[in-house]
Amino acid sequence: MSDNYDVIIIGGGPGGYVAAIRCAQLGLNTACIEKRINKQDEPALGGTCLNVGCIPSKALLDSSWKYHETESALADHGIKIKGADLDLETMLKRKDTIVKNLTGGIAQLFKANKVTWLQGTGQLKSGKQVEFQPLDGDTQTLQAEHVILAAGSVPVDIPVASVDQKVIVDSTGALDFDKVPKRLGVIGAGVIGLELGSVWGRLGSEVVVLEAVDDFLPAVDKQIAKDAQKQFTKQGLDIRLGARVTGSEVKKDQVVVNFTDKGGEQEETFDRLIVAVGRRPYTEGLLSQDAGVSLDERNYIYVDSQCRTDVPGVYAIGDLVRGPALAHKAIEEGVMVAEVIMGESTQVNYDAVPGVIYTHPEVAWVGKTEEEVKDSGDAYKTGAVPFAANGRAMAAGETGGMVKFVADEKTDRILGMHVVGPQASELIQQGVIAMEFGATVEDLQLMVFGHPSLSETVHEAALATDFKAIHVAQRRRKK
Ligand code: FAD
Ligand code: AMP
Secondary structure, eight states, X not given: OOSEEEEEEEOOSHHHHHHHHHHHHTTOOEEEEEOOBOTTSSBOOSHHHHXXXXXXXXXXXXXXXXXXXXXXXXGGGTOOOOOOOOXXXXXXXXXXXXXXXXXXXXXXXXXXXXXXXXXXXXXXXXXXXXXXXXXXSOOEEEEEEEEEEOOOEEEOOXXXXXXXSSSEEOXXXXXXXXXXXXEEXXXXXXHHHHHHHHHHHHTTOEEEXXXXXSSSSTTSOHHHHHHHHHHHHHHXXXXXXXXXXXXXXXXXXXXXXXXXXXXXXXXXXXXXXXXXXXXXXXXXXXXXXXXXXXXXXXXSBOOOTTOBOSSTTEEEOGGGSSSOOOHHHHHHHHHHHHHHHTTOOOOOOGGGOOEEEOSSSEEEEEEOOHHHHHHHTOOEEEEEEEGGGOHHHHHHTOOOOEEEEEXXXXXXXXXXXXXXXXXXXXXXXXXXXXXXXXXXXXXXXXXXXXXXXXXXHHHHHHHHTTTOOSSSOOOOXXX
16 A cells, blocks of 8 residues: 555545545546445435435435325325324335435445545654554554545534433434434534424424524524424424533433423423534544644644645645535535635625525525625515415425525625525525626526426515515515
8 A cells, every 4th residue: 555645634534535536537646535334334425414414314304204204294295194104123224325426436446446445543743643453453644735624523412412322312323213202302502403303203203403592493584484493393303492401310221301491490301312512523533643733723634725734735624614514515625625726716605695494494505695785785675475375385285484685785786595494404505606797686586487487486576575475465664
């Protein structure tokens, strides 16, 4: 094995493996160090996202939705099914097969692109040296022209609810309960808490979500968050805002959780508890004392807008650095850094990174919320149109939610698009494309949208910003 590489990447998640493939495409002699061992005790690429994040959670969200629909949402369509049986073992196995196929696919892509996968742990030292500890074998010192740190993130632990992966679990444990918990507690009403709470709620758990903050989804446009909260509550998710967990005790196969809310000290007993209070950058063991890379005030690796650390030739991407902890953001940073190394002119447009919550209905957004624009003091206009006015949504029985645009009053430029409703994760890409091209709402107003389609609500919302929506009655704001 060679000790010298053009590029060494530490971490083989969506940031790292994409960076590795792009570097190799560009002709660089590339190695990617990844230490992960999967559930089958095999070395695995793909990081959090493919192994214990985006993909397995979406597999369970899709399966659990099909079960819920079959059980209770098809009667309206005139389809009556009695006694649908849940085979949880098969559902979980299906998820594992999807993960295995995808992560195996990355290994194939590495081979095809001649990326060297070094199975083990990497640590950055000074002078762009990397200490590599193989899964078995002796430590080696490798030298690179460029190093990309892509070690990702891990769940935040809170001392008031220590994860044992049996009764109290983190997001990884919550992908593999061996039976549907009768009562399930979730700490944290963030993206992960809501998605995993939804999975088990659809499969029959009584779900209580405890959230310390008083606002629901504070980073999401208020009008959208309010609508989503209403729909989730109607579905049976018991979301308690302003409920801060202060302690917990596992008693036999249950957990007693203490929390405070407006009414004072409270207690709830659950069969399982998911701790979903956020993720933190995974820097343990990644940097030797003399590595020279600085961290920012929140312990993320400090980088500039093109992911350069303050050591020349060393870059950091993905969940290790500022910005949203999202796989697609990590991916685009991986591509950008490979191209920066080659001296190409490239960038990530951080103003147009979409966010999605894969609940039902889905919630998705890109750009600024109405509250952010209002706070900036700039003149703005909004247009919001409900799916209830859309023929395709009615046909599908998916009339909850809306599409909303926020646009600059003077320039007509789209500043943000927000969706709560069916296929929000797909619809939001229209806003991403529009914003990437610097579109105005008028650009969208003038486009022809296929009929009938959910996308027509995107069109109507763009029209609504100028009081031109056809299928909803609008009253012009007084100036
Ligand atoms: P990671 O995917 O965390 O990969 C880093 C890899 O580096 C890991 O495999 C780790 O083993 C390895 N590593 C760390 N240190 C070392 C070392 N010293 N030596 C060798 N290897 C090392 N994002 C979305 O965009 N959409 C979603 O739907 C979504 N759903 C999610 C659901 C869940 C339950 C979770 C937990 C996360 C979800 N995310 C989602 C977030 C997404 O998984 C992360 O943003 C993404 O994985 C970050 O990619 P990354 O490459 O920065 O790091
Ligand atoms: P996110 O970072 O989006 O995954 O969301 C995590 C959520 O967990 C945040 O909204 C936090 O307010 C919430 N949270 C953190 N600690 C606690 C706690 N002790 N009790 C209840 N909620 C918490």
